[in-house]
Amino acid sequence: MSYAIGVDSGGTHITATAYKNHFPIASTTNGPGNILIDPNQTTKNLIEAIGNLVKKYSSDSCSCILIGIAGLESAKNPAPYLDEIKNHFRSITTNITFISDAKLALINGLEGKDGFLAIAGTGSIVYGKQGNKYLRAGGWGYLLDDVGSGYRITQEAVSTALEKMDRGKQSSLTPTILEYFREDSLKNVVSRYYTLSRPEIAAFSLKIAHVAEQGNKEAINILIHQATLLANEIIYLIKRYPQNNISLNLALSGSVLINNPIIQKEIISTLKKSYPSINIMISSRSNTAAVNYI
Amino acid sequence: MSYAIGVDSGGTHITATAYKNHFPIASTTNGPGNILIDPNQTTKNLIEAIGNLVKKYSSDSCSCILIGIAGLESAKNPAPYLDEIKNHFRSITTNITFISDAKLALINGLEGKDGFLAIAGTGSIVYGKQGNKYLRAGGWGYLLDDVGSGYRITQEAVSTALEKMDRGKQSSLTPTILEYFREDSLKNVVSRYYTLSRPEIAAFSLKIAHVAEQGNKEAINILIHQATLLANEIIYLIKRYPQNNISLNLALSGSVLINNPIIQKEIISTLKKSYPSINIMISSRSNTAAVNYI
Known part of the structure; x- marks a missing residue:
């Protein structure tokens, strides 16, 4: 065989x-x-x-x-x-x-079909395939882009907490940040942040997702903000193809999109508003399985 | 003597x-x-x-x-x-x-007086002094903050141009970016960007200021956006002091605030809206001159 x-x-x-x-x-x-x-x-x-x-x-x-x-x-x-x-x-x-x-x-x-793929893990990127026309959006790395990624979720959480502190207030995320980074002040978290690798920074996004699911509004807002940025990146990539006869399949991949229900839900609902017939699937299988679809 | x-x-x-x-x-x-x-x-x-x-x-x-x-x-x-x-x-x-x-x-x-100091060069920070009460805002570095800095101006310009490209459009800043970074595509600018030091990246903000003064609207918008962020950081720091008998002096320092007239003007006009009596001075002298004010 x-x-x-x-x-x-x-x-x-x-x-x-x-x-x-x-x-x-x-x-x-x-x-x-x-x-x-x-x-x-x-x-x-x-x-x-x-x-x-x-x-x-x-x-x-x-x-x-x-x-x-x-x-x-x-x-x-x-x-x-x-x-x-x-x-x-x-x-x-x-x-x-x-x-x-x-x-x-x-x-x-996409199981060999035409459509779109959004990947968000430590970084993020969006791809499109319609026939032989391949396009990409995003994926410009943690300094310039990577919207919706684990790295950017952490970055937004920490910088929002710092901004609140600068305004004499305390973010509801500060205790979670201090605990995760094992520091006693946000000032020390900053020093630590600059010594960590990007995957280490991105990993904190799991904790943010966790407190978001427990109802923390600041955490929810950050996840929804990053999800919206990524959803818009997808929508603008879809718009770059001729709209008649377009195959509207979208696969979501990468740890953030597979595991984070708030981000997932927000991306799906934003996309359904623009493209009600879009077919969205979660792709958590090894990419080696592509060989089964050629 | x-x-x-x-x-x-x-x-x-x-x-x-x-x-x-x-x-x-x-x-x-x-x-x-x-x-x-x-x-x-x-x-x-x-x-x-x-x-x-x-x-x-x-x-x-x-x-x-x-x-x-x-x-x-x-x-x-x-x-x-x-x-x-x-x-x-x-x-x-x-x-x-x-x-x-x-x-x-x-x-x-501040020539020994009470008041505020905003510094924006490669990075940015805001200080306040009222009597013996010293406060700071910002200055959390290029990954988390530094609003209004040369680094952030360049970052906004390059990421805006990339975002436009991802949407199938061209930014009016793209030719300036390609020329400065000596690359033939934005994709190659991205690779280059990740190899440069922060002062090298920040130095491009001078070029953005130059095209803004020549009327480039995207450049003007970026400068105004960063100036507004820094002005708000200053305003929120001022608000953290008791407002009666506050000394409203503000010194602007660092290469961006000394040399960039659009940023300077925007910060001044934003602050004057909230604090019409604020006394703003430009500080380009060596900080060693502080000895003359103690």
Whole structure:
């Protein structure tokens, strides 16, 4: 019986998963896989990850390999590296396709259909696909954009609390902030904030979501504000396509959109106002599953 | 004839200036002077800077030394270091006063009077002094605050241009941005942005001010927006003091407030609406001149 392999080659790690009849049957992971940052290491890591996976299925035939690689669209001349991978697995299958990791996420989130994908985790980005026309919005990083992301939710919470303090008032979020950052004053939280990594800062957004669900109004307002910014980013990306015959599917992905019900609900209701027929799905499955939809 | 010495001991350098009858007669500079970051080196650098200055005036008497030191209010036990400096110059004068660099700026900007000081350069901060009651607002750094600063002006310009691009439009600031950052696309400007230092990013605000003065509406809106945020920060700080018998002096300092007429004008007009009698002055003189007002 034949199997297919989906590979998600990202900045921090590579995941290669084998699927039979759309069911994942085995997975391997490996070191970093951004072809723009380190093409040699990425090639080596990809060959190793896929190699370890195919070893297990010597008697079965591999129908195809789909590889989504971070940095592929920005890399100057990736062809020799891709050829090396193709040559390495020539005896297993010649049906090997390389796409960007973004397109991999898009195919997976939308199950191969046309539509849109919004990802919000530590950062955020929006993609669109209608036929062969791919567009993106946002994703300009924590200093310039990333609306609706975990990082921006924390940033808005901490800066709002500081602004209130500067005005001689106390934010209802201050106790939660002090507790999370293990400091006794907002001034010390600021010093700490500048020493933390972005994922560490973004992780506090879970706590904000928690107090929001318990009814904290400031927390709710911050989540709704960030959700509205991201919803508008999606709406403006939809508007950039010809509106007749547009496929209105939207997949929501990334930890913030999968786990935060207030943000999820706000984005869905804002989008339904502009596009009542939009079909919204939550995508929490590994992007390697994209191989099942090509 | 006697002279007085003012010292501004900051994170990047120390300036010590001798004054006779309020006129600067000589100045020395030296290495970094933040007592929180490196108390030993700061002590050494201060003794050296002041020592080099007093050498020249052996026949004159030194009436006093006023030293404003960065990090003084956050340092845990600065007393031994300050004592060392006092002991070193005991034969020259026993009238040596240590204050924070912020208070030094406040005394200088307000020429010893009570009032408020707003500083906006790469970052921004607001101070208030009414009698012995000192308050501050803002100054929480580029990730959380610094409204009205050069850094925030650039950030708003670049993120606004990106947002327009995401919406399929072009910002009138895009050509100016591409030229300044020497890139051929906004996408490449983003990559560059994340490699630059904050002063390098902030420096672009001069260019934004330039095109604003030539009539670019987007640039004007950004400057007015940032000026309004800073003006509100000042107003809320003023409101934190008892309003009867308040001294309504405001000094504007730092490169953005000294050199950017649109920001200056907007802050002044916003403040005059709330406080018509407020007395606003521009402070571009070295903070070492504070010694003339104590």
